[in-house]
Amino acid sequence: MVRQVKVGNVLIGSGRAVIIAGPCSVEPGYVNVAERTASAGADILRAFVYKHRTSPHSFQGMGNEGIKLVREAKARTGLPVLIEPLSTKHVEELAEVADALQIGSRGMQNVELLRAVGEIEIPVILKRGLASTYDEWLSATEYIEVGGNSQIILCERGIRTFETRTRNTLDLAAVPYLRTVCDYPIIVDPSHASGNRNLVPPLVEAGLAIGADGIEVEAHTSPDEALSDAAQTIAMDDLARVCSRRDWYWAHSTHRPDSLEESRALIDALDVALIQLVESRIAVSKSIMTIKETAGIPIHQPGREDGVISAWLHGARLQTPVQARKVAESIVQMCREVQQPQEPKVSTGL
Ligand code: PEP
């Protein structure tokens, strides 16, 4: 069992992957970006007011001015916010506004910082250090746990390898491997792992497929204009797709929520998945019609339809044979209807 951690009203480790999204840093215009991030379907906002940058000449974050924007974004979207303290002196100040604190890859080995977040009651997203082993990463969780804080979520964000074409190398094995040795929820950050926005959607897909409890992703309304990490920042349309893929994977998971609210949300996700499947089936039926027409084969082949229906009867577990037959026949019939050669439209105009 995965230990569940609640960030604001969002449960991480529930079986439905959470999407944490927003720009790399809080910057002027953040509130609008946050609203669009929420509309795209994100659950938690990235709200990084202090930034660890490789160069001291790069944008370092808005600091206190940024906190005002974060408060406004929180009020407008109703979403919980994730912020990173760079040092112990930020911890208390940020805990007042943040719903979760992130310890970034550079902070993972800062034992004073780990102790400081361990001594307060706040969920902590602990990223993997740039060159840390699983054991070193898990030792960092112990620094947090000894202070009394067990609300920890691990985040795989790529490690430094000999490869230079990608910013880091995403170690997806971390997700299934760590499941065998700890019960922390594990999320995946494909943005810092790849450094390349074109690689983010496929890596999100991989993270969801491998069962990550969440995805942390950099997104912006004008990705090219983001003040930091523009190259790895995705646009809002892509973020909306990421959120719908999350629901697709949720719909296919075996996890069954026990609350009414979550169960209804799962039903909605299942219906979206069913609609997509039926649409795909119709599209294939149409192309079969074209193939048959070209080859001069009769379009309706009752023997084949019987085979399709018996496959349904064979595969159904929770449906009675009568119910399974009804569903199968109605789908077969629908696909048969779309296979009718289209009548040329007759103009009724004068
Ligand atoms: C971040 O998430 O903003 C960040 C700096 O990530 P990392 O610590 O993984 O580099």
Ligand code: MN
């Ligand atoms: Mn970044």
